[in-house]
Amino acid sequence: MNNSYNTLLTIVLAGTLMFFSSIAGFCNEDITLPWDAPYDAFMEQDEHAGKLVLEWPRQNNPIHMVVIFTKFKGEAPGDTLVPSWAKYMFDGKPGSIPHYFDQISLGQIKVTGEYLPKLYEMPRPSDFYVKRIVTYTKDIIKLLDKDKSVDFSNFDNDGPDGIPGSEDDDEYVDYIVLMPISHPYDFIVRSADGVGFLRLYETFYTRNKNSLNRFIKIDKFSGCIASAPNLNQALGLICHEYSHSFGLPDLYDGHFKDNESDSAGIGFWGIMGHGILGWYGTGGPSAPCAYTRMLMGCIGINNSNLVDIYGVHRDIRISDVGLENGKVYRIWIDEWEYFLIEYRRNDGIYYDRKIPNNGLLIWHILERENSNRTEEIKLCDLESPDGRYKDAGFPVGETPKSNTGGDNLDFWSHNSWYTSQYAGNLGDATDVYDGVKYTRFTPFTNPNTSTKIKNNFTKIEIFNIHPEGNEMVFDVNTPPFTDWSKVKYPFIGMALQRFNITFEASDGSPEKTNTLYLINYGQSRNAEELITVFNDSLTVDNLTSLSYYEIQKAIEKRAFTNESYQSNLKITRENISTIAFQDELMDLGVSHQELSSGKTPGWVQKISLVSNDQSLPEVIRLNQNYPNPFNALTTIAYYLPTGMSVTLEVFNILGQRVITMDRGFEGAGSHTIQLNAGGLSSGIYLYRIQGNTFSRTRKFLLIR
Incomplete structure (x- = not known):
């Protein structure tokens, strides 16, 4: 697999499997599940594809969904209307799609939606569409485009004014869900029930226009395909597929050849599993x-x-x-x-x-x-x-x-x-x-x-x-700090200077960090700029080319000083208003307009280092045993900062505790233990003292 993030950023919706239903051909034995659960082929097309860390190319929040129910030619004769449960998908009550994203995002992700009442019949039977998901996608979109009751401009409503098809919308359908009421094997891939994008390799121009007289378009990022026979599966699939638009990878084990190599991934513990x-x-x-x-x-x-x-x-x-x-x-x-x-x-x-x-x-x-x-x-x-x-x-x-x-x-x-x-x-x-x-x-x-x-x-x-x-x-x-100075990130920033103090963006950490600010201008889901204020200098890093993970490492690179490596610190985050942010910069004698070329922040987050030193207990000091190596008897010396109950613990290299010596309560000061390890076999062992805190862990070598 390619671990380069530059390569990963180019991956567009191709890759991992979701084995939630019977997948004959992947396992030599019969596969059974205790329930009928969906299997998502979001990244099935490239089994060597890496983690999905792409930026969705368009606005995905807020978003307006429209669900299109379909049946194959000759299927469910006489049924012309959608299932009765469709009305619950977007009603806003607990369990609905809008409620799910509103609650798990603390109100940040805004989803609205509707469904078309007609059950659309495809021009061909189900067996024709086996391994022809692209043809299915084109056929249903053409059917919809010919239906005069359908106006695609009503489904383009991602702008701030809340009016569909207006000048602040992007001329693309926000999110269309194509939902067959059933599907044949290998309709998508094997038993897959869903895929996180539309199978369109060219942009489709509909007959409908927006308020600026521009045609509304549909491309592969305009929705997903999800086949669901019931409400529970429809809700789960749509929530899962839409979540992919935030760059989320699937977290199941989707690549196995037998029972031993199969696993649950994260199991029931998340929507992406x-x-x-x-x-x-x-x-x-x-x-x-x-x-x-x-x-x-x-x-x-x-x-x-x-x-x-x-x-x-x-x-x-x-x-x-x-x-x-x-x-x-x-x-x-x-x-x-x-x-x-x-x-x-x-x-x-x-x-x-x-x-x-x-x-x-x-x-x-x-x-x-x-x-x-x-x-x-x-x-x-x-x-x-x-x-x-x-x-x-x-x-x-x-x-x-x-x-x-x-x-x-x-x-x-x-x-x-x-x-x-x-x-x-x-x-x-x-x-x-x-x-x-x-x-x-x-x-x-x-x-x-x-x-x-x-x-x-x-x-x-x-x-x-x-x-x-x-x-x-x-x-x-935890170890106070690990030196990761060899890790480099492609910052494209600027440095300002006052009083002859200067710091270039590529030179490493400043001598003293005061405050960091993450700024988002609405062009990306992630922060787009990092401002670091230190002493009388200020650095601006352009983050637009970095992944979320790389941004976190950039924060750490800017935050830590040589003096703080051994400190007990927290990096905390606080959302502040743009007015408060601009006021803080003005106190430094610089305006945000100078730094941002006139752009207005969408949100600002203040990054702070919080020291925890004053609240820490004094540590137990543990010395190296003597002699070492030894045959059976050795002496272990240690120092207690205060009186406490003390236990000596010895572990083998597998992490299994092999000796526990309860010393009871001991007063502050220096102490020694005569350890008889005669019952142990030769090898390397780890030992430590446990009291109201832990000492450092040391090793000894026993030779028999």
């Missing part, structure tokens, strides 16, 4: 997972509730991610890999009402990967606290493999016998850190915090997880 129909295939689509929310800009308004944390932090409080104050915390492992921590509750937003348990979900994100096709190394992987095993999922598995093993999601297969035999599933109550049974995610738990590809030890610990009211509270230990 098996949650397309909701938990257990009922109740409408699931809410998005944290990674999907981040790409949509829906962790708060414009991701204002996304918080990066570095170093040591205590009593971090987190609310339901679906609420206005719901945060997602991000912990970076290296320049491509990080964890996202979210809190989900079944008594929160409507689209989480069926999740089986309340708790933290910890997502392991590997941006170098393009999808969830590779079971062992996924783009977006849930770290389920019930553990990873070599032989089967929890509770059947008997051989723990804390990093390279599989969990219940990994042991799921489209084959129901295999799923049952190996304890696979699409999500359950033990996927969350509930703060009662599951309270820690560390280098020594199963699963652990090691890196994905090389299984490197990270020192990242998320522990003391516990509920307090409707919030979760947890502590974090």
Whole structure:
């Protein structure tokens, strides 16, 4: 696979599979599912395609949808009207398409819609359209264009005045959903029920004109194809396909050749996975997972509730991610890999009402990967606290493999016998850190915090997880900072100078950072400009050519100073008004008009570094054991900043605890332990002291 983001940006709606229904030919055994669920072929056309990170070429928010129901020639004779359930798709009530996007985006994504009451009969029978989805698309659009009751200008309403077909609209149909009431095998691709774009390779000019007397057009970005026999499937498919227009990749395992290589991806935990129909295939689509929310800009308004944390932090409080104050915390492992921590509750937003348990979900994100096709190394992987095993999922598995093993999601297969035999599933109550049974995610738990590809030890610990009211509270230990200075980004910016202090955009981090601002001018979903104010200088970076991920790294590059690398910091985000932003710049003696060539900001986000040093406890200091290597006996010395209960823990290289020595309460000061490791075999072991915090972890070598 090509991991170049420049290449990925050129990918236009081609690629991954969604195996939600029987897919004969991909698996040697019969495939069965417990429900009739859709399979999305959004990226099926290029099995080597990478992660979808493209910018949709036109405005996709707000958007007005129109659903066109079709039947094949000779199908359902006598039926001329659409299904009775069609009236519920856009009624605005819980479960409807407008309500879904309004709630999961905190009101940011505005969807309206309608359906045409006529059931359109295609000019040819279903078998003619096998592997001819392009012909189907052309045929139905021509039928609609000949229907004098249809005026396509009514479906172009993406401008701010709210008047369809007016001069502020873009002359393209916003979003047309072609919905066959049934489809033959290989109509789209194999058993696929939907695809996230129209199969048009040339722009179609309709007979209708807008208020400026210009023809309304339809192209492949003007909608999707979704075949649905019932309301639940229609709602799920449309929500899923439209979500692709925000650059969202599918998060299922869509590339497998047998049961062992099949998996659930993220399972029911998100709209871009098996949650397309909701938990257990009922109740409408699931809410998005944290990674999907981040790409949509829906962790708060414009991701204002996304918080990066570095170093040591205590009593971090987190609310339901679906609420206005719901945060997602991000912990970076290296320049491509990080964890996202979210809190989900079944008594929160409507689209989480069926999740089986309340708790933290910890997502392991590997941006170098393009999808969830590779079971062992996924783009977006849930770290389920019930553990990873070599032989089967929890509770059947008997051989723990804390990093390279599989969990219940990994042991799921489209084959129901295999799923049952190996304890696979699409999500359950033990996927969350509930703060009662599951309270820690560390280098020594199963699963652990090691890196994905090389299984490197990270020192990242998320522990003391516990509920307090409707919030979760947890502590974090992370390496204060990892030097990623080798990563370069193609900034195209400018530098201003005053008092002979200057800083060029390509030179690296400034000596002291005061404030950063992300600005969006309405030409893109992402921020288009980054302004960094430091000392008496100011830098402007043009972000229009960067992906969302690269923008996050640009922020970090500008934010950190050499002095702050070892600090315990948070990067926080705050939406501010354009007036407040302009006032802050004026205080610096520069106007935004100078920087933006007269452009008006759509939104502005203020980026701040928040130090947590004063609230941190003093750390336990742990010395290297002596002698080392040793045969059976060794001495371990350590220092306690205050009195506390102390435990020595020793782990093998698999992360399994092999010695626990409870020392009881010890006073502040220096202490030693005589460790007898005579019961252990030769090898490398890890040890640490646990008190009211953790010491650093050290290694010793036992030679027998």
